[in-house]
Amino acid sequence: MKATIIVKPKKGVSDPQGNAIKKVANNYFGVEFSEIKSGKYFEIEIEHENVKDIIEQLASKILSNEIIEDYEIIYESRDS
Template sequence: MKATIIVKPKKGVLDPQGNAIKKVAENYFGVIFGEIRSGKYFEVEIEHENAKNIIEQLASKILSNEIIEDYEIIYESRNS
């Protein structure tokens, strides 16, 4: 099974990296961006009968900090 896990700061949590990127982008393009948020992207591949549960645990317990981050799991279809 393949999955993509995207981890990003929760709304309202400071994102210094996203703010720095926003400033550079605004200076470069000369336009005002509403918001730029940074995050982490993980591609996971596992063959196990309990793969979805393991991926969920990986995302919630290891790859993200539940206090300040949200995560999203996107499972790749078997036809890909």
């Protein structure tokens, strides 16, 4: 199974990298971006009978910090 895990800061948590990118983008384009958030993107491929449980634990225990980050898991269909 293939899955994508996207990890990003929780709402209200400071995002220094996103803020720095926003400042540069505002100056470069001469427009005001409302918000730019940085994050992490992971592509996972694994075959196992408990694959969804393993991917969930990977996302929650290893790839993200539950105190300051949220994550989203997107599973790809087997046809892809």
